[in-house]
Amino acid sequence: MRPRPPVPGRGIFSGTGLIITGLAATLAALVFPVWSYADRAGTGVAVLNAETVSTRYGPLSALDREFITKVRLAGLWELPAGQQAEQKGTTQAVRTAGQHLVEGHTFLDQQVRDVAAKLGLALPNEPNDQQQGWLAELSAAQGVQYDVKFANILRLAHGRVFSLVAQVRAATRNSLVRTLADDANTTVLDHIKILEATGYVNFDALAQDLAAASTPPLTFSPGPPGPTSDPGTVVPLSPSPSPTYTLPSAAASPPPTVG
Template sequence: MRNRLLITAAVMTAVSGVCSPAAFADTPAGDQDTAFVQAAHQSNLAEIAAGQDAQKSAMTACVKDVGAKLVTDHQKLDADLKALAGKSGMTLPTEPTAEQQQKMKAVQEKAGTAGYDAAWLADQEAGHTKTLALIGQQIKAGTDEAVTATAEKARPVVAMHLEMVRGGTCHTM
């Protein structure tokens, strides 16, 4: 039963688009906890880059402000993940997934136009929705208490970010 849950979790995570196959490359088969840490780290890297880009490319103050909030919060979340990975001997990817990079590039192509903010908000809504699903899966199926505690700590932050971009409308908190 446990193996079936772990396999289901890995498949759901991979299908969600948050994890690329590369996120599982260094992961022992069925290791939900390592897969979560790697995927969450890549999501943090993507959010930090997106937030930095919004601060320089967004047309509205709200999107710039939300971008700054994402940078600050995801740097803190990622520091926790890096510490956890270091203690556990996990290898972390060095960049966002290819899919995350491609989406970022598509948004960046709209820099300096009215379409940038809308594209950025839509991308952030999709990304944070996927990350919440990833967190939920870790909380449900994870076996490492420290990794699951890190996921639980991240959940309200990611949920707040989702509310800030939900529906393609910018909301500062």
């Protein structure tokens, strides 16, 4: 009589058991990082929820508030820089770029003040230190040197804010911020193109500056979701590159309701 062949194992070490065990281990490896990072305090989702307030127009995140503030800050220095270029530019292309900056930021500033008033946000009424430094540098330049500095300083600033606009437009859940981002995207892209049309933009230097962040980014200290004090009046620069024009003070309204 031939010996009976051994019966295959039926435990976890059988072929089927090994397959099931392998699949379970793979699933655990995939699920664990999602759980361990997404639910851990201090990660993106936790921070987003912690810094977001409820408004009638949708949730308002910290990034939304940063974006609104930077739109206002951009107008506070780029609009007078545009007016200056209309007067000091040595070529029609530079003067036209200045005109686009004036028109674009006049429109955007009206929009951002309306949005801030509806959301109860306090806005700055003067450029930050870096922006005032740029204006002073432009005020000191003359002739072709002015044209070159104007085109490159403004193009660098617009390149930085362009990425922020895209990020906000892609992620915001607030309808007012979404509309403002649409307007800002159109305006900033127009300004980028018109600055490049001057023929003075150094694209090699621009790429290096943007990649290495050799110039400090625009900075400010964001306040709470709503205004905490009277924003005050616009403080003119000395010397002022645009002595006949100032943006209106930011309007104030009650802060958004926390949900």
